Amino acid sequence: MTLAPERTQTRSASVNSRLRVTSAEPRPQRPEFKKSGKPNPAAHLSPEQIEEIGRELDALRAEVMDSRGAADAAYIRKVIAVQRYLEMGSRAALLFSGVKYRGVRPMWWLGTAGLSVAKILENMEIGHNVMHGQWDWMRDPKIHSTAWEWDNASPASQWKHSHNEIHHTFTNVLGRDNDLGYGILRVDEDQKWALFYLFQPIWHVVNALIFEYSIAAYDLELGGYLAKKNRMSEEEKAQFRKNAQETLAKIKRQATKDYVVHPAMATATFTGSTRHTLTANIVANLVRNVWTNTIIICGHFPPGIETFEKTSIEGETRGEWYLRQMLGSGNIRGSKAMHVMSGNLSHQIEHHLFPDMPSNRYAEIAPRIRDLMERNDLKYVTGTLAKQVGGVYWKVVELSxxxxxxxxxxxxxxxxxxxxxxxxxxxxxxx
Structure with a gap:
C-alpha cells in the first residue's frame, strides 16, 4: 500500500474529541420528563451508568479501528472499481439507446438502470463515507476526505462542514441540528407548528425529487442567509457570495457533464441516441435523489427516535453524546446488497456512534450495539425499509x-x- 503524507483536514466528527469521557463536576440525574412533557427515555440511567456506556463504546471503537487492514482497503477499492466500470459500461450502452428492438430500446433501459446504480454507489457507499474520513487511515491520496469531490451538486467542502461538523455534533438537538427536517419539515412533536408546515407533504415529495439541489442549498445555508441578510456584516455577506459562486460552479459542472457532454457524445454514433441519453441521465439523477432521500429519512425521522433540548447538552460528556446518537437514529433491516446500496447508512445508529469507522464494519458491530442498548433498557429502533418509509411518511402528514x-x-x-x-x-x- 502506498502511503501519502497525512493531510490537514477539518475537525472530524468521530467520537467528538471536544467531549471528555467524564465530567469535572458531577452530572445531574436526567429528569423523568422532558420540558415538553414527553417521557425521557434515558431517565432511568444514572450519570455513572452513562459514563460506563461511554467507556464500553470507546473500547469497541478502539478494538475495530485497531484491526483495520488489507481486507478493509481491498473492500473500498473493489467498490470504487465496480462503480467506475458500471458507470463506464452504462454510458457506453447509452450511446446506442436510440436503437429499437421489437418496439423497445433495450440499451436505454440497461444504461439507465446501470447509471442509476452507479450514481447511488458513488454518493452513498463511496462519496459520503470517504468524506467522513473513513478511509483516511490508508493514506491513499486518491481515496481521502480532503481530496474527494463527489458526483453531487453540493461542493464537498460545504457538505463536510454542514454534515460532519454540525449535524454529527448536534444530532437531533432542536435549534442546533439543521438536519432535523432541513428547515422545511416538522418531523417531531416538540418542533413548534407553523402554517408553513401544513403543506409539508408536498415539500417532502418535491425535496426527494430534487434532493441534490436541496442539499446544495442547505449546505450553502441559503435559508439562513435570506432570513438574516439585513443583519449580516459585509464580511459575512462576502463569504456567502464566495460559497454561492462555488456552489453554482459545481452545479454547472454537473449539469454540463450529464446534460450536455454525454448526450453530445451519443451524436457520433448516428443512432439517434442523443435525446435518449439525455433522458437517461435525467432519470438516473431522479432515481439517485429519491433513493438517497429515502435512506436518509429512514435513518433520521422514523417513529421511535428522540430529539433533545439545547439545555440538555450543556456540559455534555462523551458518554452522553454517545447516548444521544443511539437514541436519535434508526436502522433499516435488509440484505447485504441493500446495505451496500445505502452506503451502510441502513446501520445509521452505528454510523452516528462512529462516523469515521469503515462502513463495511458496521454490520459486524451492530449486534453488540443492540445488546448494549437492550442491557441498558434503551430502544434500538430498526425495521424493514417499507416499515421505516411508511412511518416517516405518516409522520410527515400527521405533523403537518x-x-x-x-x-x-x-x-x-x-x-x-x-x-x-x-x-x-x-x-x-x-x-
Missing part, C-alpha cells in the same frame, strides 16, 4: 397539522394562523 389541544380543534388553530398571516401581510402593504 397543529398539535391537538384541549378546548380547541386543529381546524380552529389553522384558521387563526391563516388570519394572523393575512393581517401581517396586509400590515406590510400599508407600510
Amino acid at each position: 397539522l397543529p398539535p391537538k389541544r384541549e378546548g380547541t380543534t386543529r381546524r380552529a388553530t389553522i384558521l387563526r394562523a391563516a388570519k394572523k398571516a393575512l393581517r401581517t401581510k396586509s400590515s406590510g402593504r400599508r407600510y
